[in-house]
Amino acid sequence: MGGIVHNTAGFFIKIFVFQWDFALFLLNSVTPSHKEGQVVPKGCPGHNLSWPEYVPPKDGDSRSACPMLNAMANHGILPHDGKNITFKELNQRIRETFNFAPSFCFFVPKFAADFLNRSYWKDTFDLEEISLHNAIEHDASLTRQDAALVPDQGKPDLKLVHDLLAEATGKMPDGSARLTIPDLSRALSKRRVDARKTNKDYSESFFHNMFGSSNSSTMLTLFGGAIDDLTPMLTEERFSEHWEPRVRSKFGLTMAKFNFTVLPVERGVDTKKIEKEQAATAAATETAS
Numbered sequence: 001m002g003g004i005v006h007n008t009a010g011f012f013i014k015i016f017v018f019q020w021d022f023a024l025f026l027l028n029s030v031t032p033s034h035k036e037g038q039v040v041p042k043g044c045p046g047h048n049l050s051w052p053e054y055v056p057p058k059d060g061d062s063r064s065a066c067p068m069l070n071a072m073a074n075h076g077i078l079p080h081d082g083k084n085i086t087f088k089e090l091n092q093r094i095r096e097t098f099n100f101a102p103s104f105c106f107f108v109p110k111f112a113a114d115f116l117n118r119s120y121w122k123d124t125f126d127l128e129e130i131s132l133h134n135a136i137e138h139d140a141s142l143t144r145q146d147a148a149l150v151p152d153q154g155k156p157d158l159k160l161v162h163d164l165l166a167e168a169t170g171k172m173p174d175g176s177a178r179l180t181i182p183d184l185s186r187a188l189s190k191r192r193v194d195a196r197k198t199n200k201d202y203s204e205s206f207f208h209n210m211f212g213s214s215n216s217s218t219m220l221t222l223f224g225g226a227i228d229d230l231t232p233m234l235t236e237e238r239f240s241e242h243w244e245p246r247v248r249s250k251f252g253l254t255m256a257k258f259n260f261t262v263l264p265v266e267r268g269v270d271t272k273k274i275e276k277e278q279a280a281t282a283a284a285t286e287t288a289s
């Protein structure tokens with residue numbers, strides 16, 4: 001009974017959030033965007049392109065599989081120890097810091113509270129708890145080895161990060177390197193092929209593939225694919241100096257808008273092509289020797 005009441009409420013909350021999100025998506029198209037330097041609201045860390053000091057995590061600090069949440073803790077935007085964070089605080093902080101739409105900022109922490117069996121309204125969590133396997137955290141991530149191989153998901157795997165950054169084929173207006181939609185699709189394809197080979201407990205689902213491409217698509221939207229900004233964020237989980245979200249819409253990045261990036265990324269994933277290429281390289285190496 002409790003379950004039914006809970007699920008019915010959950011269903012209506014979802015319907016409401018998606019409608020709210022779509023309304024914000026429409027409002028964004030008719031309202032002027034924030035000015036450069038003003039995307040992060042006045043009084044919040046990061047306003048006027050000025051971020052609080054970066055302090056790397058200390059022993060005993062709690063960190064998650066999410067580079068961006070860890071970065072917020074490293075700069076003290078979330079508690080530096082990564083502990084005892086309210087879901088409501090998470091909502092507010094990701095909204096201020098990354099200019100995500102309020103619909104999105106409610107939806108994701110609510111989703112996390114639900115999978116941790118906690119109350120979104122009253123309870124708290126530690127960052128490492130967000131990495132619960134196959135809730136949001138999943139195999140074949142771009143910056144973490146699979147949880148079965150490396151149980152501590154709180155630190156980036158620098159080899160994986162460098163492989164990802166090296167995929168960039170695009171150019172920013174100033175000529176520096178940029179990660180594109182096809183680059184990201186290719187990186188995800190390679191990770192899925194390699195993870196299948198190296199992790200005997202590997203699991204994959206449409207749902208988690210979509211999560212993976214959603215999560216990584218923030219690198220293309222909020223970061224505009226800029227390798228200069230992604231490098232400190234993914235290697236040290238640090239904001240680059242004078243960074244601000246590249247989505248400047250008044251009501252923030254909506255889930256509806258996000259879909260326009262996520263779907264092409266996921267559609268471009270082609271693990272068969274990568275498997276064929278790897279087989280061809282292996283065959284060529286064999287013939288040569």
Ligand code: HEM
Nearest residue numbers: 065066068108109130136137138141142143144215216218
């Ligand atoms: C509500 C808050 C959030 C939660 C609960 C959350 C949770 C997670 C989790 C559990 C992962 C690991 C998924 C995996 O196994 O790959 C992840 C990855 C990721 N998150 Fe978040 N996240 C949040 C907010 C954000 C924000 C605000 C950003 C960007 C601005 C972001 C960007 C990313 C990216 C790029 C990855 C992919 C890393 C990879 O593939 O290794 N997340 N997130």
Ligand SMILES: *[C@@H]1O[C@H](CO)[C@@H](O)[C@H](O)[C@H]1NC(C)=O
Nearest residue numbers: 037038042047048049050242
């Ligand atoms: C914003 O930052 C610039 C450069 O750091 C500085 O010159 C300016 O005074 C700042 N403006 C405000 C309102 O803080």
Ligand SMILES: *[C@@H]1O[C@H](CO)[C@@H](O)[C@H](O)[C@H]1NC(C)=O
Nearest residue numbers: 083084085086089123124125
């Ligand atoms: C967690 O934070 C709440 C306030 O948000 C505080 O009342 C409580 O004592 C804290 N718990 C721990 C273990 O620090």
Ligand SMILES: *[C@@H]1O[C@H](CO)[C@@H](O)[C@H](O)[C@H]1NC(C)=O
Nearest residue numbers: 114115116117118129132135
């Ligand atoms: C939450 O509750 C469900 C159902 O009782 C249980 O299967 C699951 O393991 C719990 N999750 C956590 C993180 O405690």
Ligand SMILES: *[C@@H]1O[C@H](CO)[C@@H](O)[C@H](O)[C@H]1NC(C)=O
Nearest residue numbers: 108111136210211214215218
């Ligand atoms: C990460 O993936 C989860 C699962 O879809 C999603 O709820 C969350 O919004 C994603 N985070 C970001 C920043 O896209």
Ligand SMILES: *[C@@H]1O[C@H](CO)[C@@H](O)[C@H](O)[C@H]1NC(C)=O
Nearest residue numbers: 018214254255256258259262
């Ligand atoms: C994309 O749109 C569908 C339908 O509106 C929605 O259910 C889904 O959660 C959206 N995905 C993301 C990542 O916003």
